[in-house]
Structures are given as C-alpha cells and as structure tokens.
C-alpha cells in the first residue's frame with residue numbers, strides 16, 4: 582500500500598471522527614511518526630505533501646532530517662521520545678516542538694539552550710497518566726507544580742500535555758485524564774492517540790495525533 586493512500590485513508594478517518602464529535606478538522610494535526618522507517622518512505626510522505634513528522638530519538642532524527650530541512654522549509658518536526666539532557670542542544674537545534682518535557686533538570690537545560698540558540702520552541706509536558714514506575718512523564722501528583730516551574734522558573738512556552746497510555750488499560754481513560762488536566766491548567770493542546778487509538782483520542786480533544794505504522798507501515802524492528 583502506498584503512503585499517500587495511507588495518508589488519504591487517515592484523513593478520512595480523522596474527518597469522520599471529527600464530525601462525530603463536532604470538532605473542526607483543522608484543529609486535529611496528524612504527526613507522521615517516522616522513527617525506524619526507511620528514508621524512501623519519508624520521501625514518499627513528503628512527495629504526498631505531508632509536512633508534520635515525529636521522531637523519538639535525536640540522533641536518528643538528525644541523520645535523516647538535517648538535510649531535508651533545507652529542502653522543505655515548511656517542515657515541522659516534533660520530538661516525541663525521551664530526551665537526555667546531553668542531547669538537549671541538538672534537539673533544540675533540530676526540532677520545532679519538544680513534546681517530552683518531564684523533569685526539572687530537563688526543563689532547565691532546555692530553557693538555557695533555547696536562550697542560547699534564540700529558538701524558543703513550543704513544548705508539551707509529558708504526563709505519566711498511568712503513574713507507572715519506570716515510565717517517562719511527570720507523575721500526575723506533581724504536574725501542577727512542574728507546570729508552574731516550567732513557565733515561571735524556566736520561561737518555557739508550554740502549549741499542552743502529551744501522554745502514552747498504558748498497555749493494559751483502556752486508552753480513552755488516559756485521554757480523558759489528560760484532557761482534564763489540560764483544562765485545569767488552561768492549556769490548549771493535547772498530543773494523544775496513535776495508530777491503534779487515535780479515533781478515541783479525537784472525541785476527547787486531541788489536537789495532535791501521533792501515527793506511525795498507520796502512515797508508513799511496519800517499522801524495521803517489526804518486520805520479519
């Protein structure tokens with residue numbers, strides 16, 4: 582199946598979910614998650630006119646996107662994977678949006694890098710909605726204080742919240758929680774929903790959905 586076809590099919594599903602929940606289609610942004618995908622597929626998506634992409638590793642993203650950036654000035658790249666502070670400099674230089682701000686040290690380092698590079702990128706706070714040990718994201722109980730820290734102490738431009746639901750619970754539960762917290766904090770954006778569950782995230786207010794396999798097919802690690 583071709584990637585432009587996949588993108589078309591997805592926009593159809595997005596439009597349908599939007600209509601059902603009385604939402605405007607332009608408010609729902611499809612992030613094509615290109616991690617671990619062969620570069621030809623990325624070229625295909627670009628040729629089809631898609632411009633919004635997500636990557637979860639700084640190094641991998643640098644390797645493929647640093648050049649493409651020059652060719653596609655309207656490209657938007659979201660970092661959706663965990664960020665080590667020693668990669669913050671590269672991340673700020675490459676990405677347009679950082680979705681995974683989840684601890685004080687990282688918030689501080691990012692803020693410093695953004696000042697240095699004069700690139701004040703919009704950010705999301707990643708929330709550990711399942712309160713799982715070992716999982717990325719700020720704990721729910723610490724969210725409000727962390728948000729205040731990010732905006733007041735660091736001056737970060739926090740535009741929304743992001744989550745990855747736990748595998749063993751209904752995703753909608755996590756989406757509803759994330760929406761509730763975003764409302765409480767007065768944040769406009771929600772990054773939630775992947776290939777398997779984006780149709781559930783749309784009625785619950787997703788403004789960014791992150792779809793990988795649904796756009797590109799199976800990743801390298803997944804293919805036999």
Ligand SMILES: *Cc1c(COP(=O)(O)O)cnc(C)c1O
Pocket residue numbers: 614616637661662745775776777791792793794795
């Ligand atoms: C890989 C990834 C996705 C996309 O997952 P698919 O199931 O392929 O749609 C979305 N969000 C994050 C954070 C990811 O790492």
